[in-house]
Amino acid sequence: MKNRPRIYLDYSATTPIAQPVLNAMLPFFKDEFGNPSSIHIFGQKAEGALENARNTIASFLNCRSDELIFTSGGTESDNLALRGVALARRKNFGANHILISPVEHHAVSKTAQQLAKIFGFELELLEVDSYGLVSPENLRQKIRHDTALVSIIYANNEIGSINPIPECAKICREFSVPFHSDAVQATAYLPLNVNILNVDLLSIGAHKFYGPKGIGALYVKQHTPILPMQTGGGQEWGIRSGTPNIPYIVGLAEAIKFVENYQNEWIEHLQRLRDELISYVLENIPDSQLTGHPTLRLPNHASFVFDGVDSQKLLMLLDLEGFACSSGSACKTGNPLPSDVLLAMGYSPKLALSSLRVTLGKDTTQEQIERFLTSLEKIIAKIRS
Numbered sequence: 001m002k003n004r005p006r007i008y009l010d011y012s013a014t015t016p017i018a019q020p021v022l023n024a025m026l027p028f029f030k031d032e033f034g035n036p037s038s039i040h041i042f043g044q045k046a047e048g049a050l051e052n053a054r055n056t057i058a059s060f061l062n063c064r065s066d067e068l069i070f071t072s073g074g075t076e077s078d079n080l081a082l083r084g085v086a087l088a089r090r091k092n093f094g095a096n097h098i099l100i101s102p103v104e105h106h107a108v109s110k111t112a113q114q115l116a117k118i119f120g121f122e123l124e125l126l127e128v129d130s131y132g133l134v135s136p137e138n139l140r141q142k143i144r145h146d147t148a149l150v151s152i153i154y155a156n157n158e159i160g161s162i163n164p165i166p167e168c169a170k171i172c173r174e175f176s177v178p179f180h181s182d183a184v185q186a187t188a189y190l191p192l193n194v195n196i197l198n199v200d201l202l203s204i205g206a207h208k209f210y211g212p213k214g215i216g217a218l219y220v221k222q223h224t225p226i227l228p229m230q231t232g233g234g235q236e237w238g239i240r241s242g243t244p245n246i247p248y249i250v251g252l253a254e255a256i257k258f259v260e261n262y263q264n265e266w267i268e269h270l271q272r273l274r275d276e277l278i279s280y281v282l283e284n285i286p287d288s289q290l291t292g293h294p295t296l297r298l299p300n301h302a303s304f305v306f307d308g309v310d311s312q313k314l315l316m317l318l319d320l321e322g323f324a325c326s327s328g329s330a331c332k333t334g335n336p337l338p339s340d341v342l343l344a345m346g347y348s349p350k351l352a353l354s355s356l357r358v359t360l361g362k363d364t365t366q367e368q369i370e371r372f373l374t375s376l377e378k379i380i381a382k383i384r385s
């Protein structure tokens, strides 16, 4: 594998920064270095860049610019949404019940678990079907008038399935319960108009769509009760204090423009490659199963389980052949744990430890997929023998 270029097929983990995004950020590290809170011209320029970025993102989400809070990424957005709203709703209304899906990213599930363990909230999980999808009917059965908030992931990072967010949001609205959705994986490919989604809170993070790591945003609908998780100088309407990270905020906005300009092109290209990849695997690799929904899934996302194949071994052998992919299992000191998501969908721990996630990006080519499939087939046969 010495002379062949490496092939990156892990775009759901992160994406390389796009050149126009980097170009837009660079001046704000040096020449345009002001603090937006300062009164002088340096501050005014930074303040102008901050507001332009805010307006770009607000227009993409179809929200007001004062409904956006810049954060350090998807994790912080999820943490702020859950902890901030749960604590405010308890303080204001005595609400003590939290409802989330069992297939959330850890940024949501671990935060909800902490709220239950340390702060005494009652945490309840919705049910999911074998595709990892929640059902609005199940939400209707479980939501209560004392529910502090509901959080349901828009598009799943491990299995790519897309949840019925507007239908769930409608039920939450009937009960006047704030509804949060983690849209970190959805931003590049799915409609993000918050009025159509009907959500109260929505998390995004730039590095999943060709922006920089360490920057994200939380949409918070006007009048949603939320307690600041970071107090200080009162930036971001007092909800998230701290000098704003202007170069990265500019990068986030530029990455959003990139999505707006190219999203349709990407979807068409990726869906075709993804479908070819999935069909090939299911037809040619024995005892393989697609995880997640066959059609209600992210256009760049393919995920499988391969009976009798250890996913850590598979990932290592793929890496040796030059292919970068991932699996859903968390590896702790060489002892991998099966993914909570696959377990919640009904997979056995053994099968859940045989998972593979292949996620494509704007620069993925047909030739790369063909080479990948040839190697995958061989490696799986080798592991099984």
Ligand SMILES: Cc1ncc(COP(=O)(O)O)c(C=O)c1O
Pocket: 012, 013, 072, 073, 074, 075, 076, 078, 105, 107, 153, 155, 156, 157, 182, 184, 185, 205, 206, 207, 214, 216
């Ligand atoms: C669905 C989802 N939520 C949250 C996160 C965390 O985002 P960040 O890496 O920006 O903290 C990720 C990252 O993988 C994700 O896929």
